Amino acid sequence: xxxxxxxxxxxxxxxxxxxxLESTPAPAPAVRINEDxxxxxxxxxxxxxxxIRHATVFTGDGQQINDGTVxxxxxxxxxxxxxxxxxxxxxxxxxGTGKFVSPGVIDIHSxxxxxxxxxxxxxxxxxELTDPIHADVWAEHSVWPxxxxxxxxxxxxxxxxxxxxxxxxxxxxxxxxVLKNVPGRTVQEMKFPGAPYGLKMACGExxxxxxxxxxxxxxxxxxxxxxxxxxxxxxxAYKRKWDDYYAHGGKMPDRDLTMDTLKGVLEGKxxxxxxxxRADEMANMIDMSKEFGYHITAFHHAVEAYKIAxxxxxxxxxxxxxxxxxxxxMEAYDAIPxxxxxxxxxxxxAMVHSDDPNGIQRLNQAAAKAMAYGQRAGxxxxxxxxxxxxxxxxxAKALGILDKTGTLTAGKEADVVLWNGDPFSDxxxxxxxxIDGAEMYDANDPHKRPVSDFELGQPxxxxxx
Amino acid sequence: xxxxxxTALLLTVAMPxxxxxxxxxxxxxxxxxxxxxxxxxxxxxxxxxxxxAGQGVAVPAGARVIDASGKWVTPGIVAxxxxxxxxxxxxxAEGANDENAEKGPFNAAIDIxxxxxxxxxxxxxxxxxxxxxxxxxxxxxxxxxxxxxxxIDTGADMxxxxxxxxxQFVELGATGAEDAGGSRPSAYILFRNALREAGELxxxxxxxxxxxxxxxxxxxxxxxxxxxxxxYSRSADxxxxxxxxxxxxxxxxxxxxxxxxxxxxxxxxxxxxxxLDLAREFPRxxxxxxxxxxxxxxxxxxxxxxxPVIASALNDLxxxxxxxxxxxSNVGRMRAAxxxxxxxxxxxxxxxxxFYERQYAGNLVALQKIPGATGVSWGEALAMITSKPAEAIxxxxxxxxxxxxxxxxxVIWSGDPLEVTSAPDQxxxxxxxxxxxxxxSRLLERxxxxxxTDLPKAYRP
Numbered sequence: 001x002x003x004x005x006x007x008x009x010x011x012x013x014x015x016x017x018x019x020x021l022e023s024t025p026a027p028a029p030a031v032r033i034n035e036d037x038x039x040x041x042x043x044x045x046x047x048x049x050x051x052i053r054h055a056t057v058f059t060g061d062g063q064q065i066n067d068g069t070v071x072x073x074x075x076x077x078x079x080x081x082x083x084x085x086x087x088x089x090x091x092x093x094x095x096g097t098g099k100f101v102s103p104g105v106i107d108i109h110s111x112x113x114x115x116x117x118x119x120x121x122x123x124x125x126x127x128e129l130t131d132p133i134h135a136d137v138w139a140e141h142s143v144w145p146x147x148x149x150x151x152x153x154x155x156x157x158x159x160x161x162x163x164x165x166x167x168x169x170x171x172x173x174x175x176x177x178v179l180k181n182v183p184g185r186t187v188q189e190m191k192f193p194g195a196p197y198g199l200k201m202a203c204g205e206x207x208x209x210x211x212x213x214x215x216x217x218x219x220x221x222x223x224x225x226x227x228x229x230x231x232x233x234x235x236x237a238y239k240r241k242w243d244d245y246y247a248h249g250g251k252m253p254d255r256d257l258t259m260d261t262l263k264g265v266l267e268g269k270x271x272x273x274x275x276x277x278r279a280d281e282m283a284n285m286i287d288m289s290k291e292f293g294y295h296i297t298a299f300h301h302a303v304e305a306y307k308i309a310x311x312x313x314x315x316x317x318x319x320x321x322x323x324x325x326x327x328x329x330m331e332a333y334d335a336i337p338x339x340x341x342x343x344x345x346x347x348x349x350a351m352v353h354s355d356d357p358n359g360i361q362r363l364n365q366a367a368a369k370a371m372a373y374g375q376r377a378g379x380x381x382x383x384x385x386x387x388x389x390x391x392x393x394x395x396a397k398a399l400g401i402l403d404k405t406g407t408l409t410a411g412k413e414a415d416v417v418l419w420n421g422d423p424f425s426d427x428x429x430x431x432x433x434x435i436d437g438a439e440m441y442d443a444n445d446p447h448k449r450p451v452s453d454f455e456l457g458q459p460x461x462x463x464x465x
Numbered sequence: 466x467x468x469x470x471x472t473a474l475l476l477t478v479a480m481p482x483x484x485x486x487x488x489x490x491x492x493x494x495x496x497x498x499x500x501x502x503x504x505x506x507x508x509x510x511x512x513x514x515x516x517x518a519g520q521g522v523a524v525p526a527g528a529r530v531i532d533a534s535g536k537w538v539t540p541g542i543v544a545x546x547x548x549x550x551x552x553x554x555x556x557x558a559e560g561a562n563d564e565n566a567e568k569g570p571f572n573a574a575i576d577i578x579x580x581x582x583x584x585x586x587x588x589x590x591x592x593x594x595x596x597x598x599x600x601x602x603x604x605x606x607x608x609x610x611x612x613x614x615x616x617i618d619t620g621a622d623m624x625x626x627x628x629x630x631x632x633q634f635v636e637l638g639a640t641g642a643e644d645a646g647g648s649r650p651s652a653y654i655l656f657r658n659a660l661r662e663a664g665e666l667x668x669x670x671x672x673x674x675x676x677x678x679x680x681x682x683x684x685x686x687x688x689x690x691x692x693x694x695x696x697y698s699r700s701a702d703x704x705x706x707x708x709x710x711x712x713x714x715x716x717x718x719x720x721x722x723x724x725x726x727x728x729x730x731x732x733x734x735x736x737x738x739x740x741l742d743l744a745r746e747f748p749r750x751x752x753x754x755x756x757x758x759x760x761x762x763x764x765x766x767x768x769x770x771x772x773p774v775i776a777s778a779l780n781d782l783x784x785x786x787x788x789x790x791x792x793x794s795n796v797g798r799m800r801a802a803x804x805x806x807x808x809x810x811x812x813x814x815x816x817x818x819x820f821y822e823r824q825y826a827g828n829l830v831a832l833q834k835i836p837g838a839t840g841v842s843w844g845e846a847l848a849m850i851t852s853k854p855a856e857a858i859x860x861x862x863x864x865x866x867x868x869x870x871x872x873x874x875x876v877i878w879s880g881d882p883l884e885v886t887s888a889p890d891q892x893x894x895x896x897x898x899x900x901x902x903x904x905x906s907r908l909l910e911r912x913x914x915x916x917x918t919d920l921p922k923a924y925r926p
Contacts, residue, residue, distance in 0.1 A: 117782040118789075148783055156781070156793070205557050306908075310915050326905065327587060327817045329556040336905040346915065357782055365824060365885050372886040376879075377909060420834055426827030426884050429835055444836050455783070459734070459762060460790035464837040465781040 029245050031252050033260060035269070038140060040191035042180055044436035049073035051087045052418060055096025060103040060392045060407035064385035070101050072414035075437040080408045094432075100423055102388060103408050104160025104181075104415035104435065106395035107153070107360050108273075108320055109300050109353035113164055113179075113187070114139055116147030117357060118454075127167035128174065132211050132218060133231050135199055136257035137174035139164045143187040149357040151450040152465055154181050155441050156361040158417035158430040161192060163399055165300075168202035168275040169210040171218065171228055175261055176200055176273055178399055182435050183450045196400040198297070199265055201228070203276035203285060204331050225284060232292040235262035271297040271400055273320075277331035279307035286315055298398040300353065302343075303335035309346030318349035318398040322359075323366040323373075340367075340390060341374020341382060351394040367391050368424040384424045413437075484513040484896035488524040489877060492533035497540040497851035497866040499844045508538050510873035513896035518867035533877050536890060539847060541597025541874035543865050544819035545775045545854030546728075546755055546809025549599040550581040550588050550617055550625060552816035561585075564816065565604035565611065573659065573720075574712035575612025577603045578629040583622065587817045589903035592619040594820030595882065595889040597874035598627060598864050600775075600809070600854055602634045602728065602755075609641045609652050610634070610659065613716060614728070616860060618874070620894040632858050633720045637740065638731040638756065639787045653739070655708070660747065662709050663717035723749040726858050728775070730811065733787035734759040741770045753857050756811050758788040761795045764802035773857035774799060775809040778825035778849075796829055796849070797839030807853030822850040827883035846883060 050072055057068030059080060069085040071078040079085050087093060114126035125142035128134045143164055153159040160181050166173035176198035177191060184190040203224060212219030218227050238259035245253055264270035272289070276282045276299045289296050298318040299305065303326070305312060305319035312319055321343070326335035343350040352367050354360035371387040396406025405413045414437035421428035433441040442448035446462065455461050487510050494506035496518060507522040508515070516525070518538075524530060553561040563580030581601065582588070591599070602614040611634040616627040636644055637652055645652035703711065719725035727750055729740050737757060744752045752772050754760075758780045760767060767774060776796050783789045799806045808826060810819050826849060832840030841849070852865030864872045873896035880887035892899040911925045918925075 117784045118786055119784055120786070152781055209557065307912050307915075325814075325818070326590065327554055328814060330554050330558045333554060333586075334904075334908055336908050338909050342909075342912070357784075358779065361779075361781075362824075362828070365828075369885045372888065376888060377913070424886060426824055427831045427834070429831055446837060458783070458789050459759070460792055463790075463792050464794060464835060465792050 029249050029252065032246070033242070033255070035264070038138070038188060040193045041186070041188040042182070042184070042191055042193055044075045045182065045438035045440075047072075047075060047414070047434065047437035047439060049088045049091035050094065050434070050437070051091045052094045052096045052101050052416075053083065055099050055101045055418070056422070057408065058100065058102040058385050058388040059409070060388055061409070062386050062389055064383065068101065070408060070416065072416060072434070072437050075414055077408055077410050077412050077414050077416075079410055094418065096418060098421070099431065100419040100421065100428070101408070102158070102417050102419065102423060103392040103406055104417055104433065105158045105363050106392045106399070106406060107159050107162040107354050107363060108298070108351060108395040108398055109355045110153075110162045110164055110360055111167065111355070112149040112153065112162065112357060112360070113143030113145065113147045114166065116144045117149050127169040129169045129210055132171045132207055132216070132227055133258060134166075134170045134174050135172040135261035137166060138177065139166050139174055139200075140177035140187045140191065142166075143177065143179075143190075145184050145187055145190060146452045146454050148452045148455055149360070150181055150183065151452060152357070153360045154433055155430060155443075155449060155465065157363055158419070158423075158433055159360055159363070160415040160417070160433065160435045161396070161399075161401070161405060162360070163198065163273070165198070165200045165273060168200070168206045171202055171207045171224055172231065172258070173200035173202060175270070178401065180435055182440060183452070192401065194401070194404065196269060196271055197261075197264065198271045198273040198399070199261055201272060201274045201285075203274065203281040204278060205329060206275075221281065225288065228288060229291070231258075232262070232288070235259055235266060236292060239263040239266050265294045266292070268295065271398070273298055273300055273398075275300045277301050277303045279304040282308060283311060286311065286317070297400075301332075301355065303332050303339060305348070305350075306336065306339045306342040307334075309343045309348050312343065313346055313348035318351060318394060319343045320351055320353045320398065321370075322355070323352060323369040337369065337373040338377045338379070340370035341377065341379045344382075344390070345374070345379045349394050349397060351390045351398065353395075363391060364423040365426060371424065384422070387424070484873070486511040486525055486528040487531060487893070487896070488528040489531045489533050489538050489875070490524065492536050492538040492877070494518055494867065495537065495539040495844065495847045495882070496868065497847055498868065499848040501842070501844045502537070506538075508867055508875060510875060510893065510896045513873050515867050515869055515871045515873050515875075517869060531877065531891070537878040537880060537882055537887070538867070539876055539878065539882055540851045540865055540867050540871075541876050541892065541894065542595050542820065542822055542850050543852075543854050544591070544596050544599035544810060544815070544822060545807045545850065545857070546811050546815065547599040547601055547819045548604065548816040549591060549596070549601055549619070549819050550583065550585060551577060551601060551603075552587065553582070553585040555816060565606040567606050569606065571612070571710060572606070572608035572713050573610035573612060573633060573716040574710065575603055576630055577601060577612060578615045578626050581615065581617055581625050583620070583625040586904045588619050588625070589621075590817070590905060591819050592621070592892060592894075592899055593889065593901040593903055593906070595823065595876040595878065595892060596819050597876070597892065597894050598855070599819060600631070600858055602632075605636050605640065605644050607644060609636050609644045609655055610713070610717075611636065613725070616858065618894050620897065621900050627864070628860070630725065632726040632728050632753070633717065634728045634730070634755075636730050638733060638736045639785060640730065649736070656743075659709055659714070659717055660721055662703070662707055662714040663721045665703060666711075666714050667718050667721060720750060721747070723751050726751040726753050728753045728755050728858075730755040731787075732756045732758040732785070734762040734790065736787065737763055737767065741766060741772065744770055744772060751859070755809060757799070758795060759790045760804070760806075761792065761798035762790055764799045764804055767799065768803035771805070773805040773807070773853075775807050775811075775854055775857055777811045777813065778808045778822070779828055793828070793832060794839040797832055797841050800841055800845060801839055805853065805857065806849065807857055808849045809854065823882050824885050826850050827885070830883060843883065
């Protein structure tokens with residue numbers, strides 16, 4: 001009897017529900033989270049239709065074209081090929097004889113702007129070390145666009161795109177931002193249009209040292225994992241609430257900036273850029289990503305990637321590496337200079353990075369080292385053209401912008417470097433650099449060289465650097 | 466028996482062979498004295514010393530001949546300013562870092578020689594990268610004086626010290642200001658006071674020993690200059706008005722007397738001029754400027770002083786307020802002005818990456834092609850990472866050049882050593898061929914192939 005009554009009640013409720021649906025549909029949620037509240041205001045600078053001929057061309061996707069031709073106009077690469085390529089009417093013709101052309105270098109790991117020059121406390125804005133979980137902070141809100149380091153990366157390194165990350169003192173250090181290396185008054189003027197956000201996570205020594213020394217969790221690697229997992233548990237619940245709200249309306253859940261970022265990760269909109277040195281810790285992070293249903297895009301500073309290159313390949317995770325840094329901390333003790341070549345050879349996605357305002361000026365030489373170490377170790381098929389993938393194609397892939405830049409491919413943004421010689425030689429430097437087809441550097445023109453506000457009126461203003 | 470054999474075998478593997486007579490032929494040879502590379506040249510070494518290098522050099526009868534066709538041969542790299550051998554791991558590894566003593570009572574008296582461990586991986590890694598000698602400085606803790614540095618070799622043996630107490634190191638720029646409590650003027654008065662206290666002790670100093678401590682290894686003998694100033698009469702009373710311990714004051718006696726070079730770290734142009742002033746005030750002292758990022762602004766005055774400079778090669782960022790005018794042309798401009806300039810690794814992971822010096826040298830050559838920049842020639846660049854730093858600290862003519870009588874520190878490179886794509890094929894230190902394996906090369910062997918086998922990777926050789 002009671003049971004029947006209960007069924008009747010449920011049926012009534014269902015009927016009334018149907019009736020309600022038929023008469024008045026559930027109201028659309030009153031509020032949707034604005035996922036781009038600090039939008040890019042970058043606008044490419046004007047360029048002229050340009051043809052570079054007779055150069056050795058690294059396309060960025062493994063190909064080398066001798067006596068190659070690169071054509072770009074309207075900010076976009078028009079054609080890449082051999083000597084027979086025609087020129088658009090009225091194009092600027094550049095003789096690249098003896099010179100090399102490559103895609104602009106992309107540094108996926110830089111702290112320019114958040115740890116700028118001069119490196120004083122007042123400008124030290126890269127690590128919000130007040131809590132180990134700070135997915136709420138955004139690197140772009142720390143970037144000082146007047147960091148003179150941007151210009152050095154451009155003129156000496158041919159760097160046209162770079163990702164600025166928060167530091168690694170927190171387990172979740174905050175959102176990254178991808179920039180065009182074009183000076184701006186505001187960071188918005190530098191933001192790479194359409195580039196997804198990243199979330200900087202960190203394994204290992206740094207978080208446990210920073211917070212352990214304060215008597216706070218995490219103090220151990222297991223503490224690192226536990227706090228990460230607790231946070232993901234909350235993030236999954238947060239996402240469920242918002243999914244429900246978006247689907248069914250009702251009371252708007254409370255906003256939480258940290259959870260907003262993690263929700264974006266769970267939705268695949270925000271890429272995980274995970275500082276992680278040791279092989280065993282990378283494996284733990286991979287399992288954690290599966291436990292909570294997100295994907296790790298790249299492990300940064302992955303000095304032990306060579307030990308688990310197969311695991312990285314099978315999980316479609318990129319490894320971001322130095323050529324030859326080692327021993328500067330315990331978790332870098334097993335760094336080997338063949339790391340990049342071994343990871344590449346295993347079929348995983350490998351790339352170089354700088355993490356350093358000086359190293360970013362010589363990433364091409366880092367790739368040259370990595371290639372040469374690999375060749376000497378007998379790793380096959382490591383040509384300069386292949387090694388260039390580590391400098392632009394693979395970083396573009398790991399930043400989610402490979403459809404826009406990273407290779408010299410018709411239709412992509414014209415981020416191009418003309419080198420005065422083979423960029424795998426110490427004796428070569430960028431001669432001209434274009435970003436979106438606009439010439440941002442010309443070694444032969446002292447006026448085609450960015451000078452930051454900080455340098456005005458200082459000794460050495462406008463000097464060759 | 467088997468065990469004894471195994472031990473012997475291990476020793477054979479670990480210890481380098483003895484010095485022998487070797488002729489390296491058909492090589493492109495860089496002497497290290499600033500001259501251009503010499504094609505088709507021969508280098509002869511015997512008994513740990515260079516006999517001859519150049520074209521038309523005869524191969525001695527009985528010499529082991531190494532055909533170096535297509536290879537380059539140079540002196541081993543001399544790390545111009547480093548902390549090599551003091552550290553295995555920089556951070557988070559207590560017991561593996563002897564660069565300074567944050568809680569220790571001494572400063573100038575510190576002699577870093579006992580801190581050198583030739584078995585640390587950075588020594589091996591740098592050896593495999595062609596660095597054969599290093600000028601090793603202590604780091605300051607709570608005083609402007611860091612202590613006495615050493616010159617070491619990177620050989621695979623337990624005798625790394627080429628010259629102990631080779632120099633005193635002092636910070637007189639921003640770091641010195643911090644060490645002195647917060648300002649440069651404070652650093653300068655501490656400096657003057659320290660020299661005053663040393664001066665008080667000078668009259669108690671015993672006779673200067675010419676032989677110094679006994680060195681068992683004969684090859685080290687010509688380098689002895691112990692700067693031993695720690696033995697004083699018990700009656701060496703000091704005034705009550707002192708800041709330094711007796712040991713620290715005594716350690717500055719050889720500096721004051723000009724027997725021990727004083728390496729001074731400054732970056733700012735005005736700080737450099739302050740050092741030039743000190744050099745005029747204390748004419749007996751032998752100053753060497755370290756850093757000098759803004760040196761180009763006062764290059765003519767440095768040149769006139771004759772003070773050598775060990776500079777950072779490529780600093781081009783206003784990384785601090787004492788490096789505002791930084792440019793990669795600094796070294797080239799100083800060189801062009803006549804400064805005796807060489808390259809060091811100043812606060813640039815100098816405990817690990819001293820081998821970057823040859824990359825840096827190559828980059829200085831690259832500047833020759835940049836309009837408005839000032840680079841250096843290949844020969845000058847090589848000299849800046851071999852003979853020039855040796856000269857700066859008074860070891861000119863002993864290390865850093867392939868010249869007759871110099872230590873036979875020789876590297877056979879796969880190609881041009883100023884290119885990062887080149888690497889050492891063979892390394893000789895004091896004429897002894899060196900092993901080039903290390904932790905890194907062993908890891909490479911273990912992880913070269915990843916597929917699972919019958920036993921875990923820990924069982925792989």
